[in-house]
Amino acid sequence: MSDQYYFDHAASAPRRDEVTAAMEPWMHGVVGNPSGTHRAARAARRAVEEARDEVAEFVGAKPGGVIFTGGGTESCHLAIAGVTHHHRRTHEKSVIVTSRIEHNAVLDAAEMMARDFDDVTVRYVDVDEEGVVDLDSLSRALDNDVAIVSIMTVNNETGICQPLDGVSSLANAVPGAVPTHTDAVAAAPWLYLPMLTASIDMISLCAHKIGGPVNSGALIVRNDVALDAMVPGGGQERGHRGGTVDVAACVGLATAARITARELETTNDRVAEYQLRLTASLAFLPGCRITAPGASKVPGTVHVTFDGIASDELLFLLDQEGVCASAASSCSSGAGVSSHVLAAMGVTPERARGSLRLSMGAETTSQEVDDVIGILSAVVYRLTTSA
């Protein structure tokens, strides 16, 4: 038995050594400002542009569309607020269409726009009880006033995959075509984005979910969708994001993307087997219900609920045994909060209180999976019998 079992990759994945090594030259001594003209600046600029090429390749886009940002939240915010601001200048009304299960990066950006501007409204698309965006609901939400449609590729709490093809078909069917954005942060470790997001206009990525550094991400824009900068500053990133470009952060994201793409198939196969084993074992525990058993999910996430058990207690005892896991929704204080994702799926608050998300990644081993099954069984048994 090891002293720590890290089953919270969906919160933050372990930093890859290869990433740290690639970033290292850009973390001490002279690091040129990529906007400059001398040799140190040129070296830095070259590293940034090579990183841009790799990130573009990771999602199957042109390098010119890659905007480096400070992470997934900023990327989503730039897409939602940037496109809506641009839309407002030429339209009387601007509607943001998004789903009820998006990450707060998207939901709060949309709500902020609606709060601050009377001409902006948000329309929410429902999900079915399997946690999948309802395309009929989306279809009803679309009209000529819509500035942007934002539907995530994979839900971060449940790991459930969303029907992006349907999203882009419906958005393109609106006269003039509605720009589409997808938060691909939870999908990036698992899915082949060039194919999956081919018809989506904007893709948000974040480095630390794929083994890169935190505070590093990108918004990748296809098809020259127009958007305003949120921080114009010095006009960096083709005017989309001011501020000196962080070379190490860009290199870190690019390296993490390269490793992820390289290992995608083998990691998927291996972890899919773990997912099956975990799900099958957990299903036998008292009170355990698999969340959306019929839905298509990425291999790394196992989301379940336990009737009659509070997540707080489950996570506490798991932590005592060295298992790092999550209830998948928490507020800034660190307290677990009821999940808007589960609520949108029609999961009752009582059931949602017993949520557990175990999320795995490239580093997870077969032995760890077996150990965690054993620990979890003991903990659940203890909480069920002492209630």
Add this chain to the structure above:
Amino acid sequence: MSGGVDSSVAAGLLIEAGHDVVGATLKLWGGVSDSGCCSVADVDDARRVAQMLGIDHHVFNYTEEFERYVVEPFVRDHAAGRSPNPCIECNRHIKFDLLFERAHRLGFDAVATGHHAQVLERDGRHHLIRGADDQKDQSYVLGYLREEQLAVLMLPIGDMRKSEVRVHAERLGLRTWDKPDSQDVCFIEASRGREVFLRQRIAFTPATIIDVASGEEVGATGAAELMTVGQRRGVLPGRDGAKRYVSKVDIGERRVEVGRLDDVLITTIHLDADSLTFAHEPLADGSPVLAQWSAHGAAQAGTLRWTGAWSIALDAPARPVAPGQSVVLYRVNEPAIVEGAAIVTLP
């Protein structure tokens, strides 16, 4: 742990005494707060204190239970013309009920808090007694604790004066967490008050204000729910110039009764039988008690009565006590010992 000096020192002293300690902060109120004990900033302070003390820290979310056991009854009571004490309800239902159960399930031997009160063990029984600092004594808000809870409760700073607690805080290197004591109800913004909070949840009832002695109408209020039995502030004096006290709030009749102190003094406090709780076996009809009905009020001598319903016959007349408030019963011959508590009701 609130991040304040009392709970921080309590944790520090337990660690020094060799206990295996885990810090916990309860997230209770999900809404806006500018005071009290459950803001994000307080949780952050508590976490930082735990880090400095070298112990694990967990945040437990009880917002739903807090809403159900504290906030909703608070609103319901006001709507019925009662004046509840939400801090007591929080202690009763959340801290010393749900948290104790959780601690037991998670394998802890005891729960400690930074309250200014003490647990005295004598002849195999545990008694809640007043804190050593009579200015800070919090035994009143812990009045509903029973033997089984007291047996696993540790109150490490209860035998200290506040100044001693601060000395320990400095010695433990915690002096930067010298926060002011929280005084207010945590879910009510001090800057906006009870009225603003309640208005979001209930419609206020206009009522006429009647002088109880003359039967004369002496005024009106737009919100009878905000009038508290016993209150003098905000009540106009009568034509004689004497101060008037609220003696009764009747929401259904849209009527608030006031009177001169002499007219409204009471000699009996009626107790709600369901809430009546004793630390050990119940006191019998006729037992002498010391009754205290506010956090820092003086305890008044009286006799516990059972006449088909529970009440306290006071030795001396007192200002009226608002229904919904709690009365904590202290022992007559050992006036620091808590015997039990109950909620005040109408006859």
